[in-house]
Amino acid sequence: xxxxxxxxxxxxxxxxxxxxMRCQPILGHNTVFWYRQTMMQGLELLAYxxxxxxxxxxxxxxxxxxxxMPDATLATLxxxxxxxxxxxxxxxxxxxxxxxxxxxxxxGPGTRLTVT
Amino acid sequence: GNSVTxxxxxxxLSEEAFLTINCTYTATGYPSLFWYVxxxxxxxxxxLKATKADDKGSNxxxxxxxxxxxxxxxxxxxxxxxxxxxxxxxxxxxxxxTGNQFYFGTGTSLTVIP
Numbered sequence: 001x002x003x004x005x006x007x008x009x010x011x012x013x014x015x016x017x018x019x020x021m022r023c024q025p026i027l028g029h030n031t032v033f034w035y036r037q038t039m040m041q042g043l044e045l046l047a048y049x050x051x052x053x054x055x056x057x058x059x060x061x062x063x064x065x066x067x068x069m070p071d072a073t074l075a076t077l078x079x080x081x082x083x084x085x086x087x088x089x090x091x092x093x094x095x096x097x098x099x100x101x102x103x104x105x106x107x108g109p110g111t112r113l114t115v116t
Numbered sequence: 117g118n119s120v121t122x123x124x125x126x127x128x129l130s131e132e133a134f135l136t137i138n139c140t141y142t143a144t145g146y147p148s149l150f151w152y153v154x155x156x157x158x159x160x161x162x163x164l165k166a167t168k169a170d171d172k173g174s175n176x177x178x179x180x181x182x183x184x185x186x187x188x189x190x191x192x193x194x195x196x197x198x199x200x201x202x203x204x205x206x207x208x209x210x211x212x213x214t215g216n217q218f219y220f221g222t223g224t225s226l227t228v229i230p
Contacts, residue, residue, distance in 0.1 A: 033217075042223060043223070056217065093159075093160075103148075106162075107159035107160040
């Protein structure tokens with residue numbers, strides 16, 4: 001049963017520290033999404049990749065957040081420096097290319113980030 | 117633009133009660149519609165989907181019909197169980213207009229009590 005994996009599952013860090021979250025999309029999926037979920041804002045799209053190229057990162061604070069796909073099996077989301085308001089659950093999701101199979105998104109279990 | 121509006125929660129029902137969670141959408145093209153479910157501490161899971169008008173998606177006793185005339189995709193279940201307690205998200209994706217970027221509603225929390 002193919003799944004999106006995310007590491008770490010939980011991260012507690014101090015303000016100002018760098019945080020890196022990793023995601024392994026399902027093999028064969030070429031679209032990858034990063035979301036942030038908070039009680040106040042709900043589910044927010046941060047960035048969206050297709051074939052490892054960023055298509056939309058308008059939801060991401062550019063001064064401190066960066067998202068990359070070093071290869072097809074790894075997506076990373078980095079926060080530097082982290083702030084308490086970044087505390088949230090960060091989800092990665094992946095999907096098939098448009099026109100190739102069903103295109104629902106498959107979500108990972110999330111990384112729960114707490115910045116103190 | 118594209119957007120989804122769903123019923124505010126939280127919703128509390130007794131076991132075996134009938135469930136309806138309303139969802140309406142705005143789209144510029146011809147979207148596909150989805151319901152996702154999120155159990156505590158987990159990611160979102162696809163519950164059901166419909167890709168064109170009048171399609172009915174169904175799974176695990178849940179159903180939703182894609183109504184283009186009312187721009188709606190309401191989620192229903194005839195008899196809920198305690199295990200259905202979760203947060204439910206309505207979503208749309210307009211493949212032609214925006215690739216497979218999804219637009220999610222704010223989520224509706226459901227609690228089923230024995």
